[in-house]
Each structure stands twice: as C-alpha cells, then as structure tokens.
Amino acid sequence: MEDLTQRSDKARGHTEVKYTTCYMCACRCGIRVTLRDGQLRYIEGNPDHPLNQGVICAKGASGIMKQYSPARLSRPLRRKAGTERGEGKFEPISWEEAFGILAERLAEIRATDPRRFALFTGRDQMQALTGLFAQQFGTPNYAAHGGFCSVNMAAGLIYTIGGSFWEFGGPDLERAKLFFMIGTAEDHHSNPLKIAISRFKRAGGRFVAINPVRTGYAAIADEWVPIRPGTDGAFLLAVVHELIHTGLYDREFLVRYTNAPELVNQDADSEEFGMFVRFEVPPEEGCFDPQNKLWWDPEVDRPVSTHTPGVDPRLLGTFRLPDGTPVKTAFQLLKERVASYTPEWAEDITGVPAATIRRLAYEMGVTARDQKIELPIPWTDVWDQDHESVVGSPVAFHAMRGLAAHSNGFHTIRALGILMTLLGTIDTPGGFRHKAPFPRPIPPCAKPPKGPEDVQPDTPLNGLPLGWPADPDDLFVDEAGAPVRIDKAFSWEYPLAVHGLMHNVITNAWKGDPYRIDTLMLFMANMAWNSSMNTTEVRRMLTDKDENGEYKIPFLVVADAFESETVAFADLVLPDTTYLERHDVMSMLDRPISEYDGPVDSVRIPVLPPKGECKPFQEVLIELGVRLKLPAFVDENGERKYKDYPDFIVRYETAPGSGIGFLAGWRGKNGDKFMVGEPNPRQWEMYAQNGGFFHYELPRSFQYMRNWNKGYLTWARANGLTRYAEPINCHIYSEVLQKFRLAAEGRGITRKPPEALRERVAYFFDPLPFWHEPLETVYTDTRRYPLRAVTQRPMPMYHSWDSQNAWLRQIHSHNYLFVHPSVGKAGAFEDGDWVWVESPWGKVRCMARFTEAVEPGTVWTWNAIGKASGAWALHPRANESQQGFLLNHLITEELPEDPEGLRVSNSDPVTGQAGWYDVRVRVYKAAEGEPRVTEPRFPPLRRLPGMAKAPRKWLAYMAGLKGR
Amino acid sequence: MHPAFSVILLTTLIGVGQGLFLAIYTSQLYALARLLPMPDHQRFFALGSAIAVGFLALGLFASFFHLGRPGRAWRSAARWRTSWLSREVILLPALMVLVVAYGAIHYFGWTEPLFVVRGALPVDPSLIVGALATLAAFALFVATGMIYASLRFLREWATPLTIFNFLLLGGASGFTLAAAFAAWLGSGLTRFYGTWAVILTVAAAASRLASLYRNAHLQPKSTLQSAIGVRHPRIRQVTQGAMGPTFNNREFFHGASAKAVQTVRTFFLLAAFVIPVVLLATAYVLSSFWIPAAAFAVQYLGLVAERWYFFADARHPQNLYYQRVA
C-alpha cells in the first residue's frame, strides 16, 4: 500500500480549482469546485464567502451526483406527432427548430393578445431577467414561486416593518440572547442559519422552537412549544396582549419609529373612518410615508404633528380633535383589539397552555427591557436627531412557512411583525436585521399594471407585471372589477398577491377563467407534481381537450434540466444547463445574498462545459427576445444587442445611462465603482477574481436603524437603492388594509370591489391583525377529519429534484406519515403499517411511523419525496414511486363554492398565498389484502431521447480518468 | 447476526472432518490397547482419513465463499499471534496435511513400529502423526470456537460453552459418521462408534442446552442509553440515517421472524440430538448401514440448523444503532 500521507490528492491527475455559487438549493452559498482531469473531484464551501463561510450542506456536497445524474436532459425535444400529451413520447429537434416554433407562436400571440402567453418560473433565482422578458413581451401573466411559497411572509412583514425574513432580513443571532423560531423546519436559509444557531447556542443563548413538529433545528432548541397548525396568530396575539397589559413594550421605540401614537379617525360616519388624521397635504407625493400625521401632546392636551421636537406623545388614549372628530391612537386600537385575546383564549385554540404563553411573553418582554444592548455607534435619524449609540434588545425571531403557508398567514405574520416592533427590535442589534436592498417603503414602490388597457399588442408593459398595491386603485382589474391576470393576482379576490398565484395557473387556464391562454411556459417548476395542489386533477387538466379535440391549454413549453414529472406533459422541452455549466447572477435587482452589514451579490461562472446540446435558459430568453424584437434585447435597427447572457449582464442598464445593472460590484469603466456606474467590460473577470461575489460593507453607522437612519437612507438614495430618503415607520396599524376595507364598505374615492367580494374584502382587510380559522376549515367536517396534515422539507433534499441524486436518495428514498401513537391507536394501526390518509379532497395510501415529537393532532411527512414512477430516470419500481407518497394529492387548489356561487383559490384572501398547511385529514389502516404500495400511482415514464442510460446495478464514482 | 451459509458449512463440515478423524484415531488407540480388534489398515484408516480430509476440504472450500477477496486468502495466515481466525486458517490446512499423512501411512502400510515404549506400546509413524493430528484437531476446535467466543460484545458467543459446543458437536457428528462408515465397511466398529456418538451427542446436548439457557437469561450489557450516551429510560430510534439495506442491516440481522427462529431451534434440538440418539440406539438392535447413515444425515442437518440458530441467536450491540428507517 502506498503511503497515503506522502502524495497529495492534487497530484493525482490534472487538478483545477474554480469558484462559483452553489445551486443545490436557493440558499446560494459560495463554493470552490475542484476538477480532476476535467471531472468533478470535490465541491466544498468557499471559506471567504460571507454567506456560508466555508461550510457546505448535504445537498451542496452532493452536487457531483446532480451533475452526472442520468435524468439530465440533453437535447431539445418535441412531442411526437400523433402522440398524446403526457405519454412522454418525444423526438429530438435542433435548437434552430425549437426557436423557430417558439418565435413563430409567440410573435403571433404578442401581435394579437399578449395575455395568451404565460410565463411561470418555479424555484428559480433569475426573476429579474424572466420578469424583464415578460414585461418586454407585454404579458401580465408572469410569476415565480413566491405565491405558493412564502408570499405571506414577504407581504405580512414588508407591509408592517418594510422588510422580511430570508433574503431580505433575519435574526441577529450574533447578539441575541433569546431566539424564537416559529414554523421553520430544517433547512430554511440553510447554512447561514445553521452557522448562526450554533454560535448562538454556544454563546449560551436561549432557543425556543414553536412548531407542531420537533426535528431539524428545533431538535436542539432549549424549549419546544408544540402548537396546532394554523393557530400561531392566536398565540402571537395573546403574547401581544400580555406585553401591552403588563407594559412590557418598548415605549420609546413605538413612539419614535412606528405609527403607534398616530391618531386614527374614529368618526364612524366619515369617509375617512379608520384613516390617520392628516394635518396638511404634503408638498411631494411619492411612494413614502408622508410625515403629516398627528400625535396627542399630553402637556398641552392637543394634537401636534408627529415628531414635533420635545413632545412625548400619548401612546394610548381616546381623544377629540378640535374640530370634534373622535380619534384614538393606533396603539389604543391595538390594545382594544387584543383585549379579548387572552392567553386562556389562545390556549383553547393553540393547545399551548396559557401559563406557557404568559411565561414566554414575559421572557420576551423582560429580556428586551432588562438586557438592552448599546453599541457605541453614533447615528442620525431622519428627523435630524443625533443618537450617540445604537440600542437594541436581544430578542430575535425567525419564522417561515409554518406561518406563511396558511390561509390566515398574512395576519399571523402581521402579528409577528407587530410583536417584534413592540419589543423594539427592528433593525437593531440582537433583533431583526435588514439586508439590502431592504428596508423598502411600506409598501414598496413598484406597482402592478392597473387595467386591461395596460396590456397592448406588440408593446411592453409600462411597468413590471408584479408590484405592491398601496390602495385599491393599484389593483389590476377591469372596469367590472374582474381580474386581468390569468392567476387573478391583484384582483379583489387576492388584492395583495404581490408574488402572483402560480398554484392556480393551470386550473384557471384549463377552466378558461378568467380566459383561455395559448402558450404556458414553465421554467424550473415541477407543476405536474410537487408544486401544484390537487396534483392528480391538475395532471388531468394538462391533458384535457375541448369539444374540438384541442388541448384546453394548447401549448406547453417546459424548460428544465432534468426529466421531471412535468417534462412528460410538454409539447416542447428546452434542456437547460446545470448550475455548474452556466453564468448566473444573484442580483440586487432580484434577491441578492446581502448580509446585515451591507449589500452582497454574487455570480455563477461555468465550471464545466454544457452537457450535450443543453443551453442556459438565459440564453434562450435573450435569443427569443431578439427574434421577437423585444426592445430590451435589440438595438434601434432591430438587431441583436447583446452577444450573449454574460454580455447582457455587463451592458444592460435599467435605463439608458442609469449606471444600474444586474451586478453591483466592479462597475465603472475600470471597475472602481460599485452599486452605480457605467458598464465594465471586465466585470465577470473581477467577480471571478474575488471568488464570485461582491460584498460592500456599510459604514457602521449605516448598519442599524435603517428605516430611519438618515445616513443610510441618503446613501441608499445616492446609490440607486431607493428613490426617497424618507422614514419607514412600522405599521402597527395598516392604513393600506383600511383603504381596501373602506372601499369594500363603499367609502372612499378608490375603486370598489364587485358585490360578491365586498364582504370578503371588508372582513379580511382589517387594519389590525386578528385570528381567524384557516378558510378550508370552514368547509371541512372537522369531526370526520380531525387531524391537521403538514409537510416539512428534509435537510438533505431540495423539493422534488434530489431523488435523482444517487447519494441523497439513500437518505430519503421514501417517506412515511409521521403520527403520534395515539393516532395509531384511534385508527387501529401500528408503527410501520400501511394506512390511508384521507382529506375531503382525496386520499393517499402510505406507511405510518409513530413519533413522540409531534403535536398529537398533527400528522406530517417530508415534502416531495414521493415521485411518479419512472420520472427522474429512476427505475419504475424505485422506492420513491412505490412507498414514497405526495401529500399534495390531498390538498385542494380551490375551495368549494360558497353559497353565493363564488369559487376562490385555497389561498390567503389578502395575498393569495397557497394554503398548503390547512388541510384536515383522517388516518386509518389499509385493509389486509390491499397491495403494499402507494396510491395514487401513474403509468411509468420512459427514458427520453438524449438521456443517458442509468446504471442499474452499481455506480462507483471516482473522478478523473487517472483517478486511481 | 446474519447466518452466513459459507460459515455454517465451514464450521459444520470441518467439525465432521475433525470428529471423524478423532473417531478413527480413537479406534486405533483402542485397538492398540487391545480393547478393540485392529481394523484393516488400508481400507479402514486410509479411507476414513480420506473422508475426513474430504470434509475438511469441503469446509475450506465453503469458507472461500465468505471472503470478499478469496484470491488473497493466503494472506490470512499473517496474524496468528493475535487473530483466532488466522490461527484457524493455519490449523485447518495443517490438520488436513496431518490427516492425509495419517491416511497415507496406513494406506502404504508404513506401520512398522519405530520403537516400543516400555515394551508394551509399539509406536509406529501413524501413532505419532495421529497424535499430532489429534492435537491439531483439538486446537482447531478451540480456534474455531474462539473466533466466536473471543468477540466480547457478542455475549451469546463469548463463553467457554461456545468452544465446548464446537468440540462436542463436531465430535458427535464425526463419531456418528464413523458409525455409519463402520457399518458400511462392515468392520464391526459400529457399536463402538455408536456408543461414543451417543455419549458425545448427549454431552453436546447438555452443553448446548446450557448455552441456550445462558443466552436466554443474558441481559444485554449495551443499551440504547450507553450506545448514544443519553440517560433517559425512553429512547427510540427514528431513523438510522439511510433507508436502503446497508451492510449494517444485512450483516448483523437475521431478518427471520421470532417464530421461524423458534422453529429452527426445535428442529435442531430434535435433529441434532434426539433423533440421532434414537437412531443410533436402534442401530444396536438392527444392524444396517442405513440407520447410522440416516443418523448422520439427520444430525448434520440438525447441526446446520444449530449453526444457523447460533448466529441468529447472537445480538450484536451494533444493532442498537440500526433499528428503524424513516
């Protein structure tokens, strides 16, 4: 045997090392890739990268098996003439043919009715480009995954504190002492959060996990608070009740930095009822919060304008304005709202003992009050008051889809935003911290188009297809109040659907409600499987035909890198490259990877050549843009403007000469500018030299209190991050919501909802958070379906796409339904038995596992482990399709008709967020003679042209020909 | 433990070989002491040795199937200072050589006494080689037994009873075969071997029952608590970290139902002990080749079952880590 310590691994074969960005998940860690003789030897974390600091996760370290997956597509494919959609019979075509087919079809659509082209992208990270393409095309029918992912989190917090969790902000665990993680599973904000939680724990911090299930991160929590799904709103409101009741809130913070002391019109007959009282019309209108509201000055017992120097206003109280108008402070209204939300009330709903709720509220309040952090960082606020230090409270929160993925999630998350605000922990040390380009105004500036007239043939939209409505006039509806978008986002049904409602696209298009479309293009979305609700039916809709024998959704284009379940339904398949084969940007125009201390963006630079004929989807869009002569992609003569995607990234500017482009680093001719600056032809090179990322560290005095930090806001304005350097006060009381409510009540000057939706809008657009049952529960016989079913992501698998990974699938080759033993007892089954899980909408056969780490009224399973037979180049009898199951079959995408004949999506009525975790089920033992395989199952998919043959017996990977 | 058939065959076949040789050599000693008539050298001893070597060789052959890399089997003699397996690997061929030599001596009739001890005991080469082979056979029993008995963690095996069992069971089966062999040759030694076979079978039964009793009352020393170092009365594995059939799941679990294991136990108790004794006793009355032959066949099957059970009965502490997938 050779002496293994004498020869360096690098000496075996020809070694190359390259830096790029991982995309085994959306976290986007920096990676260092080592090649041996041109093959992947090793992928590890980039030690200098601000996000992952050298570590990597199970997925990231398995990138090799994704790259060499037999499920890789390698050629453009067209459904064979004479075969049915879904049969999976394809013929390879050239890219020229593929572009020809697409360009012809899309040009015709664009010239007639651009709405008939819909572009929906799943878990991608290039919304800046895909969004631009849709905008240039002129179709409003564009969205990414946000609507079925976590739009409640984004909207709930951004409409409250001007920022949100994950890409836009997070908990400052470096300085926190008490940390509450709510409804977050195993891998949210994967590596950074793991790094932070571990440091936090080692520093002696106290970690409380609120979740019906205890696994993953929650496993190492100091306390687990099992809560019934869908009830966190009640929990949080009871905490707010307790904090207000005992005076454990940060009064100073509420006064200066929120609308809590602002006076709200209480004249029930007024058109202005529920609106803040304003003392004058601001000199400039824009997307910011004009500082023209009133406080009540107790010294003179009169209203004064907010932030009048020297005034310490009332936070609570009912007053009468000199003109006789009755007013209350917003905080008074909140106090009244939560008056009945006692811990005892919440105990009945949440299952969390009242004593626990009180104790946790006191822990938050007392820690925040008594353990203030003061950093000697002078700063100046927007009202020109100098502060000698930055003060924060060490109580931090992180929450995700456990709150978001419920149809009552928006208000729950508002309650969380308010709770964090009460504790004075917004962009403070030890609390919630923003990440550039956040904070943004409440709501952010971008607005969706306003009506059908904004969509014109052969014309780009004059704004982005998605945006942030500030009032009913920002809705995207026609004269009758009916939706313009295929997914009905920004309609009265889901007014603040800021990320769209991708989960309803197929159903709506199939129904022709609100209209039929022609071409549906799906990029990086597995809509025939794990990202659709009611999966069996949705698959049927994709193949359903009208009376003329035409498919109801006439043309389906799927751009994917792998043989997903959805690829089988495509009419045209566009094979994408993998993350190791393409250029990509994590752009400030999209969701960058910023840190608390300043903006960070990053890139992918190819490490390997594309497989076969794979083409980066970015290049496809640019090519299509050129062929369709979309203005952004062609010059005045209609000629191709950009050589390729890297060239586009370097030279594209948001407006001619704006100096703002996709990448913020090394701008300017010589690469000596950042954020704003002329295009730099050597920008890619400079990113490559820096390990693939750009990190701008803000001066310390700009790193905190950014909602009100004059220095920061001015800097942000100077660098094109925002237009206004105006304060972003937290919205304890949401006037935006009140405007919708007023409209629903027939008041105000804005557009009014159609009759059928008035009640719904009036009810759900409450300016203060409240708790209501998830919508679906109302339609469910909860005695028949007593259990709540949820899913969680397992750390080593990313949605549906890691079953093709020979290493990762050994960790989760199939999934079980986890139930408390009492559920087994009630259903007369044992650990490991085959059972049926049944909801009012469908049923699935699977295996059960007993666990003591679940709230007994909840059952759960891992998300997206179950697969359709034969998909992902797996053997038709692979465990994924035999024992693995998909909970989505049990979840409905639409609620049953209400008495008025209205059928709405199973989504949050404010934001359109998919209500994945609202479903109620029952579980019972499968009969003795039943086959021991999952149900429903689908006919096996077959290998597609261009796919490699999967090794069936064994695989012994060793990089490089000279590897041994 | 997962019963590996190659090892079951190895241990049972060489046990028969060792026992048969011991039987033959015993009869030579008896004859020398004139307690028995001296059988015809050439046929009896040579053929008997050949059969014994045959069993040993079959066992050795079977053992190769246990190895991942049989081509390198020769390397396994290297660590005789520490490894009982290595010792077995040395002793088995050594025994085979000695038995071959023993048989050859008889076959070629090199049985002229070399010297006579105290005027009464003529010592010929066969006696010396036989004695050496006997030592080797006993040592081999010990080595084979110790392979298992030396694994402290496998408490079902880590007992002197394991060695006695290997010895007595091997001896019993060898003597039973010898009885059949004698009957086949009509050499008149059937009763002699039969008697010893019964004695050894009964002794083996006693020893085996003792180990069964012991194992049934063993308290596992390792627990989930000591395995993961958490002191709590209620610990359950949720997942073992991989869902497929890993090495740890295949090698250390028998995968048979408790009922199947019990059936095997009942079967081996009958087949290895009760039925052979009954048959051998019958052979006293009815002289027929078929009865002792049947006794051997049944006993051998019983031993295969016994060895299977021997594995299945042993609970490896690593199993604590491999209880559940999810």
Place this chain on the structure above:
Amino acid sequence: MTQLALVIDLNVCVGCHACVTSCKEWNTSGWAGPLADFSPYGPDPHGTFFNRVQTFEVGEYPHTTVVHFPKSCLHCEEPPCVPVCPTGASYKREEDGIVLVDYDKCIGCKYCSWACPYGARELDEHQKVMKKCTLCVDRIYDESLPEAERKPACVLACPTNARLFGDVHDPYSQVSVAIREQGGYTLMPEWGTKPANHYLPRRRTELRIHADELIRADNPLKKEGVPPKPPKDQPTLDETTSW
C-alpha cells in the same frame, strides 16, 4: 503519543447530513475510494458511507427531545477490530492513532466488522474490502492545503461546527478542553474499547423570571395618563374611623 479524533457536539448538531455526503464526496475519489453505490437509481439504493447521521427521540410528548447522532469509526484506543484481523489489513497507526484498513491486504472476511461493537465498518461490495472512516488521513497531512484546511472533510463541511478535530492526548488541544469542560463522553464505555472520538452532551439554557420583575418603576403604562390609582368613591379608612 498522539491520538487524533473527532469530538461531536450533540448540543448543536442539527442532523443535516452535510458530514455524511461531504465525507462520501471526498473519499469516493480519494485514497479510500471509490465508495460504491448499489441500485443507485433503482429500488432499495444503498452504498458505502463512512459516516451516518441517525436520529433518536428521547422522552414522551410533550417532553420529547430529538437527538441527531452522527457516527463514524471512533478510532478506539483499544480497537477490538484490529487484533482479530487475520491479515493485518486492519491496523492502528502508531504516529496518530488512526485506525485504518489496508485495502491491498484485506480479504473481505468481515471479521473486523463483527468485532466492532459500534457498526462503524462497512464492506464495500464493489471492491469487496472492508472500509471505514480514515479520519481523512489523505487530507490532514497534505501540505499543499492551507493549514486551516488540513482537517477532515466532514469537519470543514459541518455548518454548525459540531465536529471538532484534534489530538485528544494533548491536554490543551481544543478537543481535550471541550471534552473536559463540556462533559465529553464515549460510546459504550462498558467494553473498554476506549473510543478516541467523544461526544458532547446537550445543554439547556433556561430563563428565570420572578413575578416582581415584571413591573418596574418606569413601566411605560404609567406614562399614559391613567395612573393606577383607586377611584375617589372607593371606601377607605377615612370614612370608618376617627382615631
């Protein structure tokens, strides 16, 4: 004498399996590779891994704790797997205490795996030799790597830094200090194998708040002009006695 080892902090391990796949990735193309996979895309996939992360539930609802438990070869100081090996393929390095298998000598008899109470060895069914954690011996001495990276792959990968690596015989090493100060323990001490790898137990942080800490003199409610005074018409001693 040096005894290199891993110390695994169960207090922060979240069970992410990063150590599992990064180990596989490093080693499959490394000195110890390939680490074969069987039925890689078919039913019941399985393969050789040097490190696995298991999960245990402790206690009953609602007092359940979940323990993620990574396990690889513990590089025992009295390794029972070594003396039993008939070929000498299994050995413990004198210089650093790492227990290794020499694939060129191994005959795949599996006897060493029987002798390991921890289930830390796995036979590679493709190469038919015994495999196990090498403590990344082909990384930790590689001088072409920067000093900070001369550590096992799993240690560098671990996002929670739950895996510490060092010399447990050096009383001042990070690992020894951690073992001493954080109650490090070994697995199945009852067998006297003296595993070099140690585990650090869970610790719980609690917060105690006394009722009298809830209200403080500067309670903000006091500022709202509604001081908690009893109303004037409430009975007092003033009306009931005159002394």
